[in-house]
Amino acid sequence: MDLQVMNFIGVDACRKGWFAVSLDHQDNWKIDIYKTIVDFGKAFQKAAVIFIDIPIGLPDTDRRLCDLQARKILNRRASSVFPVPCRRALMAKTYRNAVRINQQVMGVGLSIQTWNISSRINEVDRWLRHKKPARQQMRESHPELCFWSMAGGQPMTYSKKCPQGFAERLAILKKIYPHAETIVELALGRFRRKDLARDDILDAIVLAVSAGYSPESIKTVPPDPSRDKKGLPMEIVYAMPEETAM
Numbered sequence: 278m279d280l281q282v283m284n285f286i287g288v289d290a291c292r293k294g295w296f297a298v299s300l301d302h303q304d305n306w307k308i309d310i311y312k313t314i315v316d317f318g319k320a321f322q323k324a325a326v327i328f329i330d331i332p333i334g335l336p337d338t339d340r341r342l343c344d345l346q347a348r349k350i351l352n353r354r355a356s357s358v359f360p361v362p363c364r365r366a367l368m369a370k371t372y373r374n375a376v377r378i379n380q381q382v383m384g385v386g387l388s389i390q391t392w393n394i395s396s397r398i399n400e401v402d403r404w405l406r407h408k409k410p411a412r413q414q415m416r417e418s419h420p421e422l423c424f425w426s427m428a429g430g431q432p433m434t435y436s437k438k439c440p441q442g443f444a445e446r447l448a449i450l451k452k453i454y455p456h457a458e459t460i461v462e463l464a465l466g467r468f469r470r471k472d473l474a475r476d477d478i479l480d481a482i483v484l485a486v487s488a489g490y491s492p493e494s495i496k497t498v499p500p501d502p503s504r505d506k507k508g509l510p511m512e513i514v515y516a517m518p519e520e521t522a523m
Contacts, residue, residue, distance in 0.1 A: 284325040287484025288317060289420070290397045293472035298460060298485040299324070306456060308464055308481075310473065314404045318411055328418035328484040331394070331401050332361040334504060334511030338383060343513045346498045347422055354432040357421045359391045364505075367399040406507050420480035422498070422515040423487045427453055437476040446479050453518060454486045490516035 288297045294312040299321065311317035321327065334341070341361055348355035362375065363382040369375035372392045379387045405412055425432050427449050435442035450457035457479075464478045487495075494516050502512035 285485055285489035286321055286324050286327040287329075287418075287481040287486070287488060288327060289330045289477050289480040289484065290394065291473045291477045293468075296464075296468075296473055296477050296481050297321070298478075298481040300485050300489055302489070304456065306460060306485075308460060308467070310468065314400050318404065318408060321414075322410075324414055326488040327415040328423075328488040328514065329401065329415055330418060330420055330480055330484060332398050333401065333405065333415070333417040334502070334509040335364045335367075335398075335402060335507075336361060336383060336511065337363060337506055340383070340385070341511045343417075343498045343502060343511055347419060347513050350432075350498070351421055351425060352432045354421050354425070357437075358419065359394070360385065360388060362387050362391055362395060362398070364402065364507075367395050367402070369395075402507075402509075405509060412509070416514045417510075417512060418484050418487060418515060419513050420483050422513060423483045424449060426487075426496075426515050426517055427483070437479070443475055443479065446476075446483070450479065450482055450486065454482070457482050457486075487514075487516040490518060494518065 285300045286297055288295050291310060293310050295314055295317045296310050297308065297317060299307045311320065344358050344361060348358045351357065362379050365382055366375045366379040366387060369378055372389065375392055375395065376386045379385060405415065421433065424446055433442060433445055435445055437443065437446060447458065447461065460482055461478050464473065465475065495514055496517050498513045502510045504510050
């Protein structure tokens with residue numbers, strides 16, 4: 278199968294790199310792990326839409342409005358939306374320096390959870406700043422916001438890290454996209470858990486399925502997002518599914 282013709286891609290960072298689920302409207306699908314975002318980009322140069330679970334537009338003075346609004350929407354799952362660092366903090370060599378820089382620039386520190394993904398944020402930021410055509414394809418999304426929408430505007434009851442949370446999210450996905458369980462089983466059998474966590478699989482699937490909805494079904498948080506100093510949108514997108522599946 279030619280990856281270049283796969284239309285809708287969901288991608289999530291994993292321990293081994295970037296885990297991608299690619300779909301089309303003919304029930305074709307493909308999964309793989311890419312070592313770098315550059316490798317991923319080369320595989321999907323012609324993709325129509327890419328939803329990625331990583332911050333894209335980066336703040337300069339205040340916290341991003343999209344994060345604040347997403348946290349409010351998600352209620353008990355609000356902690357899944359990490360505060361996003363300023364671009365200068367991403368260049369720090371140590372966590373202590375990153376906290377100091379973020380404090381100077383934005384007036385707030387930096388959580389260790391955010392620091393742990395700072396290299397991934399920086400990787401995508403650098404790629405998008407130098408690969409302008411990719412900006413037309415790739416949009417920042419968030420799996421928990423996608424699951425919230427697919428569940429009729431209800432946040433998930435359980436954490437995605439526990440068995441109940443995995444089952445809860447898979448059940449929702451199967452109603453929207455019947456191939457979800459098959460993709461999960463293939464990924465679990467093909468990749469080692471030290472390279473790809475169980476919840477990474479569901480996150481990438483829900484992003485890909487969401488990317489496959491019509492442009493009219495895609496909602497943006499906030500509705501009129503601003504852009505950062507590099508011209509990248511500070512937004513989080515998700516699909517508002519109709520009653521029929523893809």
